[in-house]
Structure formats: C-alpha cells, structure tokens
Amino acid sequence: MAIKKVCVVGSGLMGGGIAQVSAQAGYEITMVDVKQEFIDRGMKGIKASLGKFAEKGKISQADMEKALAAIRTSTNLKEAAKDADYVIEAVFERADVKIPIFEQLEEVCPKETILASNTSGIPISLLASATQRPEKVIGMHFFSPVPMMKGLEVVKSLLTSEETLKVSLDFARAIGKEPVVVKDSPGFVTNRIIPLVMNEAAKLLEEDLAGMEDIDSIVRLSFNWPMGPFQLADLVGVDVAVDLLEGIYQQTGWERYKPTPLLKRMVEVGYLGRKTGKGFYGLFDKK
Numbered sequence: 001m002a003i004k005k006v007c008v009v010g011s012g013l014m015g016g017g018i019a020q021v022s023a024q025a026g027y028e029i030t031m032v033d034v035k036q037e038f039i040d041r042g043m044k045g046i047k048a049s050l051g052k053f054a055e056k057g058k059i060s061q062a063d064m065e066k067a068l069a070a071i072r073t074s075t076n077l078k079e080a081a082k083d084a085d086y087v088i089e090a091v092f093e094r095a096d097v098k099i100p101i102f103e104q105l106e107e108v109c110p111k112e113t114i115l116a117s118n119t120s121g122i123p124i125s126l127l128a129s130a131t132q133r134p135e136k137v138i139g140m141h142f143f144s145p146v147p148m149m150k151g152l153e154v155v156k157s158l159l160t161s162e163e164t165l166k167v168s169l170d171f172a173r174a175i176g177k178e179p180v181v182v183k184d185s186p187g188f189v190t191n192r193i194i195p196l197v198m199n200e201a202a203k204l205l206e207e208d209l210a211g212m213e214d215i216d217s218i219v220r221l222s223f224n225w226p227m228g229p230f231q232l233a234d235l236v237g238v239d240v241a242v243d244l245l246e247g248i249y250q251q252t253g254w255e256r257y258k259p260t261p262l263l264k265r266m267v268e269v270g271y272l273g274r275k276t277g278k279g280f281y282g283l284f285d286k287k
C-alpha cells in the first residue's frame, strides 16, 4: 500500500513536528486541531523550525517553501481525514479524548486507511477497540523535538497486522526515523525506563543524598547523557512524568512506579518545569 496523504490530528508540540517531517519527506499533509488559534500556533512552530534548518543551511529556502506548501490545515476532522491513507493522532494524552477520535476516523476513513497514535502509554489495543479495523491500528511513538530525534517506537498490539507494521516501518524510514518495534504494554519500552529515572532522582533529593545540580552533573559526566534527570524532568514536564508513572502503576500495580511524594507536591504547586517557567530548577537551585 502506497501512502500519499497523511492526516495529523493535533497541532501541538508533537503533531506539528510530525506534520513537518512528513511534509519534508514529500507527503501531502492535513493537520487538524479543534480551533484555528491552535493551528496557527502549530504552523508558527513549524515555520520557526524549518527557518532554523534553512538558516543553518541544512535545507534550502525552496525545500522550506515546498514543505510549508504541502501542509493544509483544518478544524474539521471528518473532512480532513476522509481521503487520508495514513492518520497519526497526536492529541492530549487522555483516553477519553483519543477514543472519540478513533471512532470518528473509523466512520469516515476508507477501510484501507491505517490509524496510528502517538500516545506515550495508552494501550494501542484500547484505541483499536474503538474501531472495526484493529489490525490497522498501531502506535507510532515519536520523541520531542520530532525534527531532531531519530528514534521512533513502533507499537504493535496483539491485533496489529504484519502489513500495517510493514507500511508503518516504511513510512517511518521515509521520514528519516530509525524505528524500533515493541509490544503493546504499559509505557512501552521508553516510558518504562525514563520516568523511573526521574522518580529515583527525586527520591535521592528527598533523602538529601546529594544536591540537585550535583546529581545532574554526575549523571551527565558519567554516562555522557546530554542532560541530567532533573533537567530532563523540567524539559518533559514534571506533570507528564507523574502521569506516566501513575498510568503504569494503575495498569500493573508495580510499586516502583508509584510517584514519589516530592513529584506530586511539585505538580500541586505548579512547578512543572519549562512550561511553567519553574520546576526542579527554580525550586532547588535557590540559594
């Protein structure tokens, strides 16, 4: 099955990035959101990102214009998705927001259309059960910032067909990613590991084993990580880390995924990281 038209649902951080890399690879994109202002914000982000690539000479001005021209936008999901070959959903990480989208996609998309989700941990089988085509539903878990990160976790549910997997892997490679296939389980692979690191780092801080900046430094210097666990938590969002931990804890009952009280207190007081202008940095680096 050849993919030509891609519909991206959600024009936020991830949806915008996915639309951008897909447009750069030559696909025809329709990016959907619920309000024009969200689409405008998404398009602004795409233009800024392409602009940076052009400034650095990584793409030409003509490539940039071609990619922008390949992205159409819409606030009407049913209209936008009705002739898509491949749909990638990237809306809020809530099953009650994602499921109605899969129900509408089932209604309007041709029966061959593959329906993918960029969910960070909602079971793909749950989203698939909202459709009559579970074999055509798959997880395509991109990483932020999408234009920079090569990794793509491709999540195969119990019912995802080999054909859907093959088309998705071909698509992933065509947009410059290096996909890794994993099974559908809470948190997949990446989110089984990374939130635990943040949780453990927060426990170290609670136990006063070392200062925040020292913990970040020793991790960066010893493991050659580009950033330490607290810098990462501030970047990803402390609330996102808590949601991921709680999501896995609720699905599995594994004690190690219980968010440590410090993380929960930080969410309660709005210290979420970069998105609120203060997180671990802003709280624990106060002299």
Ligand SMILES: NC(=O)c1ccc[n+]([C@@H]2O[C@H](COP(=O)([O-])OP(=O)(O)OC[C@H]3O[C@@H](n4cnc5c(N)ncnc54)[C@H](O)[C@@H]3O)[C@@H](O)[C@H]2O)c1
Binding pocket: 009, 010, 011, 012, 013, 014, 015, 032, 033, 034, 035, 038, 077, 090, 091, 092, 093, 094, 097, 101, 118, 119, 120, 121, 141, 142, 143, 144, 236
């Ligand atoms: N942020 C990350 O680092 C990251 C990484 C991997 C996966 N994800 C996943 O990607 C998804 C999106 O995350 P994000 O960070 O881009 O969120 P975001 O808040 O930046 O964007 C979500 C967008 O979805 C739109 N939206 C909400 N309901 C909608 C609907 N019914 N129809 C159309 N659009 C709708 C919102 O208006 C918003 O613009 C989530 O499932 C998240 O878990 C995020």
